[in-house]
Amino acid sequence: MDGNKDTEQPIRFRARIDVVGGILVSALAVLIWYGSLGLAVGELRYFGSGFMPRLCAAALLFGGLVLLYRGVTQPDSAAERLVLAKRGPLMVGLGILLFALTIRGYPVGPLLVPQLGLLVADPLAIIVSGLGSVEARPRELIVLALCLSGFGALVFVELLGVPLPVLPLAVERALPAGWGIDWPPRIAAIASMLAGAALAWRFGFGPWGATASEGETSR
């Protein structure tokens, strides 16, 4: 299963990790050098802000080229192929992005993503990133999302006192002022946990989210 050491099909140059790594590192070196062009270098006895970046860029370029050289000249048996998974990084990245956009609202170009608060952003993050695993089971993720979000809201907002937005902005504005700002989020968080527990019972999950059909660990 480990990166195809094919004896029939040699690895293409551009798929060798050392080649890719060497190119990336060298490109980074050039970028750093470019970025430090406007900075004063000064002289050795009092170097300016541009000195270290250029030194690092030069060292990095050297290292990158050495890596590239090694990648190009190594025999096929020593080379490793670059294999990137798609599902995991994509879903987890998306999950994190959705959290960032919805927790407090975020302007994206001409659109404005409204604040949806912790109790929406958390489940989004959990469910979407959870789908990154090939073994993902949507029902479990929903239960996990509801329970963890509520629990997290209570721990971070109540226990640790961090001023996180828990509810969507629209909901916050619609609540009557008499209800205050403390209790609605608390109740919502507890409701979320209860909903999760109810769903777990409904779906027939045991204590560890393993349904009866799952194989027991053998003795």
Add this chain to the structure above:
Amino acid sequence: MMGQLLENLAHGFSISFSFENLLLCMIGCLVGTLIGVLPGIGPLATIAILLPITYNVDPVGALIMLAGIYYGAQYGGSTTAILVNMPGEASSVVTTLDGHAMAKEGRAGKALGIAAIGSFIAGSFGVVVVAALATPLASVALSFNAANYFALMVLGLTLAVVLAGGSLVKASCMLVIGVTMALAGADPLTAEPRLTFGFQTLYDRFDLGIVAMGLFGIAEILRNLELKEGRPTITPVVGKLLPDRKDLRQSAGAIGRGSVLGSILGILPGNGVILASFASYALEKRIAKDPSRFGKGAIEGVAGPESANNAGAQTAFVPLLTMGLPATATMALMAGAMMLHGVLPGPQMMDMHPDMFWGVVTSMWLGNAMLVIINLPLIGIWVKLLRVPYRLLFPAIVFVCCIGIFSVGLQPADVIQVGIFGLAGYLLAKLKLEAAPLLLGLVLGSLLENNLRRGLVLSRGDIVAFLGDPLTLVLLALSVVIVITAVLPAVAQRRSEIATADE
């Protein structure tokens, strides 16, 4: 000298015995054991993830908790190594050999017991070493001038890169990238933007917590998602939990030797703790009267390595606390945590923040005691937790990361940065570019530049004068020698062995 040491320790205990600090110590140890038991998440990633949460806690307590996670993980790792033949931590790989063999014979309880007892004794020994070395080493470091300090940092980084295994070229490149990242942002002298390419977020400098969380927390998750999850076969704990007198007599020597070996090797930069456990196993096997017992359930094969890795986990703090040199990525995070709270780790720490220094040192001993007392009865629970499927565990980790980092600055941009570093870390891992040197470079980058600049100022730009200082010359020459030896084929082979054991 002795009186001074005892006085300092007494002061430290008065700090670490406070209710808040005891509670944080316990939380750290429990979390540490937990992640040591659970596969797919290690102490480095956990500390990175919990780092932002400590922003609101008082610095001494924060450090006590984070340290507890670190050595607590050693205890947890040995539990799974013995029961499930799966090392929770890289340093427990050796424990699987005889530990699991003992479990199969029905002596799992004794193995667990001796691992805990040995770890406690070794941990105590390690703490004493830390306390004893602290003052002398710190006074040595205080006498360093800027050029010396620069050379010392170069030596430390060289050792860390060389001993960490893997391709030297790649590790050095990552180190340089880390240093450059440390330079990006507002220039410390002129406040002009440096390497920011016009981005405001970059002007505020790269945040260590965000980088670490992405590169180590999220990236590790992405790597684990590619592995097929296997259901571990858990051997039931049968038999008494405590070793009897015969076992203790047999293991006493191993524990003693392991403690000393671990204490020495733990101080070395790089993978000192892992090295310690391997070295201890090799030593015990070499000097045993009947080496053929090893691999089949020799209790020394558990007692020695477990003691060594725990002693090493304590003394790993020595370079950081006394000289301000983080030797591993985890220590770099500890350094970051300290700097966050305005404490610069190093020789001045003992004078300016004695509370923090002696509080942390004494809390290490308390943590070891807690781990022994708490863990043995809780073994049943740890074993049950092994059944948590990773497909549920990792979304929870992602969730904690997101909330954790958002709760610091309330900036969605921070969370997006974590995601970006997570993806970048995944790519780097696939390219076999180690992230640990990057973290070391990030933490030490500014210090390197400052000390180099001051050193050159003091020598008025004269390279010859700069190198003329004997200490600077010796340290830099050592670095060069180490690099050269590392490049020699024989040594390279050895390093790759250590590196593969680490995976």
